[in-house]
């Protein structure tokens with residue numbers, strides 16, 4: 001299951017990572033209602049399939065033992081033993097995982113990262129979600145909160161971030177960042193935009209990452225420049241990641257990755273130029289995610305299978 005701020009999505013996933021069936025319900029705001037919604041979706045799918053375990057991918061800080069959610073900005077849970085509570089409700093073993101970690105596992109087992117030993121997943125959406133895998137196992141750090149790559153500082157004193165710091169990577173390289181950059185460029189270069197300015201009619205609030213990508217595809221010079229900025233910051237950030245982690249493959253996921261043809265080659269060039277020892281060391285391969293918007297569902301199910309069904 002992928003438990004997000006807007007919807008609770010579930011899939012029945014087999015051992016090859018194929019999604020056989022799906023169900024979805026809107027995310028309710030109350031805590032009990034959220035548990036009810038999750039239980040309801042599990043029961044709906046169990047009526048049609050034999051289910052052995054449940055994996056929950058959540059956009060949340062998960063405790064190192066992965067039984068409890070510490071905090072989830074868009075969900076009702078606050079220090080809640082989610083895994084045990086849902087397990088009790090549905091009578092099945094439950095695995096809990098951060099959604100970016102689940103996506104990283106899915107892409108490693110069945111997608112773009114297959115067969116890699118040292119892999120990173122960078123999901124570009126509202127912010128940056130990241131997962132690190134070593135020999136196929138998630139790296140979580142000593143206290144279970146790694147990696148927070150989106151909050152690496154790339155511009156000291158730069159754009160303010162919801163985390164309280166300034167200049168975080170995700171403020172320059174995400175769907176939200178793409179829109180912010182486009183808004184800045186539109187203000188600085190009035191009359192230059194051919195598509196975006198018309199579509200958004202002077203309302204900065206209506207500029208979204210998706211709109212910028214669409215306008216870039218249609219040849220809007222301002223949107224294309226915003227895209228080039230994103231490519232630059234993706235490359236710069238990947239160079240930092242490579243300096244610490246030296247991955248053999250980086251999987252670019254999230255909504256923004258659907259427009260990868262507009263920025264990935266350029267990002268690769270920036271990355272190759274910015275990494276320490278440029279030109280004298282092997283570089284990570286950059287790939288786009290292959291499993292689409294079901295990647296967290298597949299990853300959560302796979303982790304649940306590996307934890308509970310293969311003992």
Ligand SMILES: [Zn+2]
Nearest residue numbers: 151161163168
């Ligand atoms: Zn931050």
